[in-house]
Amino acid sequence: MEAAASLPLPASRFLSPPHPPPTPAAAAAPCCSRRNISCARAAPRAVEVSRPPPRPSPRRSAVAEVKAAPDPVAALTRFEDVLQTQDCNIILRHYGETRRWDELSKVFGWMQEHDMLNVASYSSYFKYLGLSRNPARALQVYGDIQEHSERVHVSVCNSVLGCLVKNGRFDSSFKLYDEMIREGLSPDLFTYSTLLSGCMKLKQGYTKAMELVNELNSRGLQMDSVIYGTLLAICASHNCCEKAEEYFQKLKDEGHNPNLFHYSSMLNAYAENANYEKADLLMKDLRSSGLTPNKVILTTLLKVYSKGGLFEKARELLTELEASGFAQDEMPYCILIDGLVKGGKIWEAMMLFNEIKDKGVKSDGYAFSIMISALHQGGYRQESKQLAKEFQAKNATYDLVMLNTSLRAYCSTNDMESVMIMLKKMDESNISPDAITFNTLIRYFCKAKVYHLAYKTIQDMHTKGHQLNEELCSEIMMQLGEAGFPSEAFSVYNMLRYGKRTVCKSLHEKVLCILVPAGLLKDAYIVVKFTEKTLIEQDNAELISPRSLENFARSFMVSGNINLINDVMKALNRSGWRISQDIFGKAIQRYVQKPDKKQLLFCLLEWMTGQGYSVDSSSRNLLLRNSQLFGQKQLIAEILSKQLGASRITGQRHQNS
DNA sequence: CTAGGGTTAG
Numbered sequence: 175m176e177a178a179a180s181l182p183l184p185a186s187r188f189l190s191p192p193h194p195p196p197t198p199a200a201a202a203a204p205c206c207s208r209r210n211i212s213c214a215r216a217a218p219r220a221v222e223v224s225r226p227p228p229r230p231s232p233r234r235s236a237v238a239e240v241k242a243a244p245d246p247v248a249a250l251t252r253f254e255d256v257l258q259t260q261d262c263n264i265i266l267r268h269y270g271e272t273r274r275w276d277e278l279s280k281v282f283g284w285m286q287e288h289d290m291l292n293v294a295s296y297s298s299y300f301k302y303l304g305l306s307r308n309p310a311r312a313l314q315v316y317g318d319i320q321e322h323s324e325r326v327h328v329s330v331c332n333s334v335l336g337c338l339v340k341n342g343r344f345d346s347s348f349k350l351y352d353e354m355i356r357e358g359l360s361p362d363l364f365t366y367s368t369l370l371s372g373c374m375k376l377k378q379g380y381t382k383a384m385e386l387v388n389e390l391n392s393r394g395l396q397m398d399s400v401i402y403g404t405l406l407a408i409c410a411s412h413n414c415c416e417k418a419e420e421y422f423q424k425l426k427d428e429g430h431n432p433n434l435f436h437y438s439s440m441l442n443a444y445a446e447n448a449n450y451e452k453a454d455l456l457m458k459d460l461r462s463s464g465l466t467p468n469k470v471i472l473t474t475l476l477k478v479y480s481k482g483g484l485f486e487k488a489r490e491l492l493t494e495l496e497a498s499g500f501a502q503d504e505m506p507y508c509i510l511i512d513g514l515v516k517g518g519k520i521w522e523a524m525m526l527f528n529e530i531k532d533k534g535v536k537s538d539g540y541a542f543s544i545m546i547s548a549l550h551q552g553g554y555r556q557e558s559k560q561l562a563k564e565f566q567a568k569n570a571t572y573d574l575v576m577l578n579t580s581l582r583a584y585c586s587t588n589d590m591e592s593v594m595i596m597l598k599k600m601d602e603s604n605i606s607p608d609a610i611t612f613n614t615l616i617r618y619f620c621k622a623k624v625y626h627l628a629y630k631t632i633q634d635m636h637t638k639g640h641q642l643n644e645e646l647c648s649e650i651m652m653q654l655g656e657a658g659f660p661s662e663a664f665s666v667y668n669m670l671r672y673g674k675r676t677v678c679k680s681l682h683e684k685v686l687c688i689l690v691p692a693g694l695l696k697d698a699y700i701v702v703k704f705t706e707k708t709l710i711e712q713d714n715a716e717l718i719s720p721r722s723l724e725n726f727a728r729s730f731m732v733s734g735n736i737n738l739i740n741d742v743m744k745a746l747n748r749s750g751w752r753i754s755q756d757i758f759g760k761a762i763q764r765y766v767q768k769p770d771k772k773q774l775l776f777c778l779l780e781w782m783t784g785q786g787y788s789v790d791s792s793s794r795n796l797l798l799r800n801s802q803l804f805g806q807k808q809l810i811a812e813i814l815s816k817q818l819g820a821s822r823i824t825g826q827r828h829q830n831s
Numbered sequence: 832c833t834a835g836g837g838t839t840a841g
Contacts, residue, residue: 267833296834297833297835327833329833330833333835334834335834364835365835367836367837370836398836399837401836401837406837410838435837435838439838441838441839442839445839469839473839477839505840541840542841543841576841
């Protein structure tokens with residue numbers, strides 16, 4: 175077990191040529207040799223007597239021929255009458271094992287058409303769809319299974335769930351599992367194991383894992399050693415140290431011997447809190463139980479010491495790792511470098527970084543990214559950029575983290591050319607930017623005062639479904655307003671508003687102060703209406719100051735869309751602001767200029783009466799003077815007198831308050 | 832001749 179733990183994956187799986195020699199003899203060789211061992215003792219003579227004729231059966235040779243054919247579908251069709259489902263499964267697995275995904279799918283499609291699928295076919299196909307990173311196809315094929323007994327078959331279910339988990343589709347794996355249960359799946363230990371391994375990288379993974387453990391127990395299943403390993407790993411990565419200790423003890427109590435997986439997870443749990451005393455005790459326990467620490471154990475212990483600031487001990491341990499040949503790649507050095515940086519010893523970290531460069535330790539860029547970030551954070555911008563350049567000059571391959579790290583180094587030294595090179599690299603390597611990338615760029619474009627680029631990047635970030643950084647974006651919203659791009663500013667406001675449940679209260683007022691002077695009154699009205707809605711939902715104090723509301727109202731009455739005037743009045747009133755007579759006066763002036771809107775005018779006046787508002791004397795005179803324009807002289811006079819009467823009662827109340 | 836689980840780094 176321990177030996178297997180530190181061994182890499184079987185190399186042959188990756189080194190085997192894409193088209194292995196299809197000779198039946200070679201394919202059968204391992205099988206024969208295994209049989210010889212057992213058969214030699216049991217019945218040595220029977221082999222000679224009962225050996226079948228060397229001539230292979232027609233089914234066997236058909237399988238061999240399809241495996242070797244350049245066009246497997248054509249070959250399958252040729253042998254349609256000979257092959258059975260289990261033969262096709264052999265062929266399917268062959269294309270899976272040799273990683274020929276295109277042929278794999280074609281063979282599966284052919285089997286589907288010829289109604290030659292059984293649970294084994296599905297299980298295998300889902301496994302390879304997992305390996306070829308195609309969970310969507312697995313979901314689709316699973317969804318198309320008609321036969322109920324196949325849909326809830328535990329191996330079919332386990333394989334499709336495994337495919338999802340392997341590809342990071344944790345949410346859909348849990349959803350699908352619930353569906354399977356509803357349809358009648360009886361999950362086994364492997365089902366739970368598969369789902370639990372999905373909890374490892376999930377933010378709410380610990381809670382979900384506890385749910386699954388309860389469920390597993392209530393079904394009468396017993397946790398095995400591997401499940402305990404998974405659980406310990408989940409506890410460690412979710413910083414539940416005490417829970418990890420509890421499970422570790424339970425594992426022992428149930429008669430299991432902890433192995434190196436369990437110990438390494440425990441160490442990892444202690445590393446999170448830098449609990450080196452407990453880690454040392456655990457190491458004693460490990461050795462006394464007869465286990466030998468492997469590369470992972472020693473590396474994780476190094477993490478405990480590094481995080482705990484025990485740099486002397488960490489150094490010693492690193493030397494031990496080197497002596498054991500466990501320090502051939504940069505990982506253990508990275509752990510110590512990272513610890514030194516976080517402990518404020520940036521120059522010691524730098525020295526170790528240089529040391530591994532001199533030693534020629536194999537690097538994937540991790541050490542570079544740690545140092546580039548460390549220098550950046552320490553304020554050594556130029557040095558940080560130098561390292562980024564050095565990495566770039568090595569012509570190494572980039573991943574997302576390395577790109578982000580380099581990008582930040584270039585942005586903070588205002589090296590636009592290198593920024594563009596990084597973006598090009600990102601494109602070429604098909605790496606999609608994440609929130610960090612976007613925010614780095616937005617911050618940079620903002621600082622460089624290239625607001626249109628900042629805006630474009632915000633838009634891009636929003637479209638790709640990332641949550642915007644409110645502080646940064648509201649800063650750019652202001653800048654866009656100042657630079658004469660009010661529509662863009664409003665668009666940023668909307669992206670913030672729709673992206674988050676709550677935004678900072680002052681955001682609404684800020685955008686209003688951009689929109690009103692720019693004459694974008696309809697947009698300003700949308701802002702006011704929205705805050706009115708928020709007021710109802712959150713029941714809190716004013717989001718927009720009376721002063722800004724008044725500015726908006728005045729502008730709207732003068733030049734806003736006349737058809738919306740009444741709506742705006744109502745919205746203003748609902749937002750808790752007492753509309754001044756001056757504003758009503760402006761509205762009435764507008765209506766007097768447009769007599770065909772008389773219905774709207776009447777509505778306004780009626781509404782005012784209902785709300786206890788009244789027009790001032792000059793508006794009153796204006797209306798009476800122009801009442802013939804509206805053709806309803808009598809009606810206007812009536813409405814006004816009713817309003818006057820009403821306001822004598824309520825008006826006083828408002829003045830007093 | 833069905834699927835299938837656990838440990839370390841930016």
